Each structure stands twice: as C-alpha cells, then as structure tokens.
Amino acid sequence: MDQAAQLRKMKVKAEMAGVNSSECKAFEKQRNNSIRVLAVTSGKGGVGKTHVSANLAYSLAKLGKRVLVFDADMGLANIDIILGLTPRYNLHHVLQGKKTLQDVLITGPGDISILPAASGIKELADLTRGQKMTLIEELDNLDERFDYMIIDTAAGITGNVLYFNMAAKEIVVVVSPEPTSITDAYALIKILYRSHSEKRIMLLVNMARNYQEAREVYRRVGSATEHFLDLTIEYLGYIVYDERVADAARLQKALVEAYPGAKASQCLIGIARKLSREPAGRYNIGSVKFFSNAIIGRDCE
Ligand SMILES: Nc1ncnc2c1ncn2[C@@H]1O[C@H](COP(=O)(O)OP(=O)(O)O)[C@@H](O)[C@H]1O
Numbered sequence: 001m002d003q004a005a006q007l008r009k010m011k012v013k014a015e016m017a018g019v020n021s022s023e024c025k026a027f028e029k030q031r032n033n034s035i036r037v038l039a040v041t042s043g044k045g046g047v048g049k050t051h052v053s054a055n056l057a058y059s060l061a062k063l064g065k066r067v068l069v070f071d072a073d074m075g076l077a078n079i080d081i082i083l084g085l086t087p088r089y090n091l092h093h094v095l096q097g098k099k100t101l102q103d104v105l106i107t108g109p110g111d112i113s114i115l116p117a118a119s120g121i122k123e124l125a126d127l128t129r130g131q132k133m134t135l136i137e138e139l140d141n142l143d144e145r146f147d148y149m150i151i152d153t154a155a156g157i158t159g160n161v162l163y164f165n166m167a168a169k170e171i172v173v174v175v176s177p178e179p180t181s182i183t184d185a186y187a188l189i190k191i192l193y194r195s196h197s198e199k200r201i202m203l204l205v206n207m208a209r210n211y212q213e214a215r216e217v218y219r220r221v222g223s224a225t226e227h228f229l230d231l232t233i234e235y236l237g238y239i240v241y242d243e244r245v246a247d248a249a250r251l252q253k254a255l256v257e258a259y260p261g262a263k264a265s266q267c268l269i270g271i272a273r274k275l276s277r278e279p280a281g282r283y284n285i286g287s288v289k290f291f292s293n294a295i296i297g298r299d300c301e
C-alpha cells in the first residue's frame with residue numbers, strides 16, 4: 001500500500017476511534033522521520049547499560065551522528081551522574097507543562113544531548129492521556145534534530161522497562177558472563193518476543209574477558225532462544241572487562257572520551273561503527289512514529 005493510502009486508512013480508523021485530527025497530524029508528520037530508536041536494556045541490573053548508552057552515544061557522535069540519550073531509569077544512579085552533569089529540569093517538568101523538551105535537554109560530551117530521568121514519575125505507562133500527548137508533541141519537535149535516540153532503561157521486566165522496549169524498534173540486550181545475568185537476559189527476551197515479535201533484538205556482551213567468552217555467552221543465550229522461542233537473536237558485539245571503566249566513572253567522564261585507547265573504548269567504537277554502517281532498514285525508518293504510537297496507545301493504527 002502506498003503511503004497516501006496508508007495515511008487515509010489511518011485517518012478513517014482514527015476518526016472511528018474518536019481521536020481528534022490534531023492528534024493524528026502528529027502521527028502523520030512522524031511517518032517521514034528516520035531517527036533510529038534503540039533501547040539499551042537488561043534482565044539483571046549492574047551489567048553496564050548506562051555506560052554502554054553513554055559511550056555508544058559519544059562514539060556515534062564522534063562519527064558525526066546527532067544523538068539523544070533518553071534516561072529512562074527513574075530510580076537509580078544515572079547517566080548525568082556518570083558524566084558529571086547537573087540537570088536542573090527533567091521530563092517531569094515537561095509533563096507538568098512547565099518546560100519544553102528543549103529547555104530540559106542538557107548537552108554532554110561530544111555534544112550529545114541528554115534527556116534527564118523523570119524523578120517523581122513512577123510509571124510512564126500511568127501517564128494521563130494529556131501527558132502522553134504532551135510527550136508526543138514534544139518528541140515530534142525533536143525528529144529532525146537527531147539521528148539516534150538511545151533509551152537507557154532500568155533493569156528487569158517492570159512496567160516502565162517494557163513500555164520503553166515496546167516503544168523502540170531495536171533493542172540492545174546487555175548481558176554479562178555471570179550465570180544470573182544470562183538467565184535474566186533470556187527471561188527478558190522471552191517476554192519481549194512474546195509480546196512484540198516485530199523487533200530487532202541484539203545481544204551485547206559486556207565485561208567479557210575476551211572474544212571467546214563473549215561468543216560463548218551469545219551461544220548460550222542464542223541457543224536457548226532458538227530452541228524454546230524459535231527466535232534468532234543478533235550478536236551485536238562485546239565489550240571487554242576493563243578497569244578504565246571505573247577510572248572514567250571516577251573522573252565523571254565518558255570512557256571513550258577519557259581513555260580513547262582503552263580496550264573497552266575500542267570495543268565501543270567498533271560497535272558504534274557497526275551500527276552506523278547499517279543502511280536504514282525495515283527497523284530504523286520512522287521509528288519515532290512507533291515510539292509515539294506505543295506511548296499513546298493504538299488509537300491511530
Ligand atoms: N566493561 C566494563 N568493565 C569494567 N567495569 C564495567 C564495565 N561496564 C560496566 N562496568 C561497571 O559496572 C558497574 C555497573 O555499570 P552501569 O552502567 O551502572 O550498569 P547498569 O546501568 O546496567 O545498572 C559500574 O560500576 C561500571 O563501572
């Protein structure tokens with residue numbers, strides 16, 4: 001079906017569902033966006049999601065990409081802290097109508113933009129319809145400004161985590177070689193896959209001793225998903241265990257900025273290159289639309 005026909009169909013459905021035209025205009029506009037929305041997630045906490053998000057963002061920025069990091073971990077030590085930034089406002093202020101997204105974004109190393117975590121909101125899924133609309137309209141204004149949106153989620157399978165993973169088309173599951181991390185990664189993938197099969201799920205092995213160990217972790221998770229779910233997950237790459245990660249955190253700097261020659265930095269730069277080399281495929285066209293639709297619900301589909 002061509003795009004115009006799809007839009008017409010969407011409009012009719014929306015009218016039948018009682019959605020007003022300004023809401024649907026927001027969706028129409030988003031059809032042409034080409035921002036890539038990647039959720040960085042994990043089953044178990046402490047496996048390195050925030051470091052991966054910050055350093056992938058920085059590395060992509062160094063490759064000339066315009067990157068926004070959406071800090072979606074409402075509870076814990078966050079990206080602004082590891083990067084030594086002190087945000088004054090966050091998403092909460094946007095949802096209250098006190099600030100625009102533009103006012104709230106802060107600039108980090110390499111000119112990456114960061115949307116600080118919304119402290120004060122327990123579950124994004126609990127937002128009122130008006131708040132969801134505010135969020136969509138604000139996100140809509142970002143579409144031309146960024147090439148990538150990286151969502152740093154909390155760990156586990158709580159409402160918010162699933163909410164953000166539902167919103168992104170590409171999901172990077174971070175796993176460490178620890179057995180509990182592997183079983184939790186599998187449990188998360190199972191839930192993600194069962195509820196939303198149209199996803200690209202990639203495995204990123206962090207804190208591996210070497211390539212062999214990382215491949216073994218991938219083999220274990222991958223064979224379980226193939227055997228039990230009939231799902232092939234992609235291997236995105238690995239990041240070696242490196243003391244420099246902690247050193248950079250102490251300096252409150254991105255690892256790749258503070259220690260570009262460190263082994264873990266080289267891994268991260270390689271992964272950023274791999275992602276950026278990919279042509280815009282079926283997963284990464286118009287992802288903001290999917291992001292917004294997932295937030296507001298299914299009224300316009
Ligand atoms: N590749 C690595 N090598 C060594 N330490 C790491 C590595 N990745 C992360 N860490 C450390 O692991 C801890 C958890 O990382 P963090 O990014 O906060 O995890 P998460 O966001 O998944 O909870 C931090 O102390 C961090 O310094």
Ligand SMILES: [Mg+2]
Nearest residue numbers: 049050073077
């Ligand atoms: Mg984190």
